[in-house]
Amino acid sequence: WVVWLIKLSFTGAAVRYLQKNVDLRNTWDVGKRLPLATMAAVFALLVIHIVICAARWSLVVRAIGGRLSLLRASVLFCIGNFFGQVLPSNVGSDAIRLWETHKAGLSLRISFNSIALDRIVTVFGLVLLVTITQPLLLHRLPYNSGMRLFQVLLAVSAIGIVLLASLDKLPQPLRHSQIVRSFMWLAEDSRCLVSRPRY
Numbered sequence: 001w002v003v004w005l006i007k008l009s010f011t012g013a014a015v016r017y018l019q020k021n022v023d024l025r026n027t028w029d030v031g032k033r034l035p036l037a038t039m040a041a042v043f044a045l046l047v048i049h050i051v052i053c054a055a056r057w058s059l060v061v062r063a064i065g066g067r068l069s070l071l072r073a074s075v076l077f078c079i080g081n082f083f084g085q086v087l088p089s090n091v092g093s094d095a096i097r098l099w100e101t102h103k104a105g106l107s108l109r110i111s112f113n114s115i116a117l118d119r120i121v122t123v124f125g126l127v128l129l130v131t132i133t134q135p136l137l138l139h140r141l142p143y144n145s146g147m148r149l150f151q152v153l154l155a156v157s158a159i160g161i162v163l164l165a166s167l168d169k170l171p172q173p174l175r176h177s178q179i180v181r182s183f184m185w186l187a188e189d190s191r192c193l194v195s196r197p198r199y
Contacts, residue, residue, distance in 0.1 A: 010083075053077050057118045063199035064117070064189040066110040068101065076100050094119070112182075113189040120164070120190070124157050165190045 018024070031039075054073035061068040068076075076097055084093030094115050101111040131150040167187035193199060 050074055050077055057114065059199050060118050060193060061110065061114045063193040063196050064110055064113060066106045066114065072104060109185055113186050116186060117190055117193055127153050127157050165194060
């Protein structure tokens with residue numbers, strides 16, 4: 001009953017939020033004017049996006065010793081996305097994914113580390129893509145003050161990943177805390193992921 005009450009509370013709060021902040025009549029009018037082909041293309045892009053994200057997460061899980069099918073990863077990603085829209089930040093989305101992945105039979109370590117590494121890989125990939133494509137877009141900017149920003153971010157991200165992968169090399173006296181041990185496991189798993197090119 002408590003679980004159902006929490007679910008109903010979230011649903012009620014989400015509906016109330018929509019009623020207060022979204023002009024549903026105007027949204028419906030705009031939606032009715034969209035060509036069917038545009039709506040189909042948007043829906044297809046959403047499905048492709050979910051499949052790509054789920055495939056990436058599934059690969060991360062496999063690289064660190066777990067198993068998560070593409071179908072299951074897609075379902076959990078959709079559930080996480082829903083909560084990411086309703087709750088104030090992406091932390092809620094990741095917490096739901098963690099809980100559901102653990103319920104699906106993966107260890108807490110693999111559940112947590114796969115989501116953390118998935119986020120890290122995503123951010124690094126985005127910074128890399130922007131750095132590569134930035135020269136094609138610079139001519140559109142009225143000024144070039146941020147020209148080196150993403151190159152610096154890429155270097156900082158790469159250094160951050162190397163530091164993360166080295167956290168389990170900490171001196172013995174620092175290894176007693178559970179939090180430190182969790183970061184050491186994350187370091188081991190990040191090395192597992194990076195050292196397997198096929199993943």
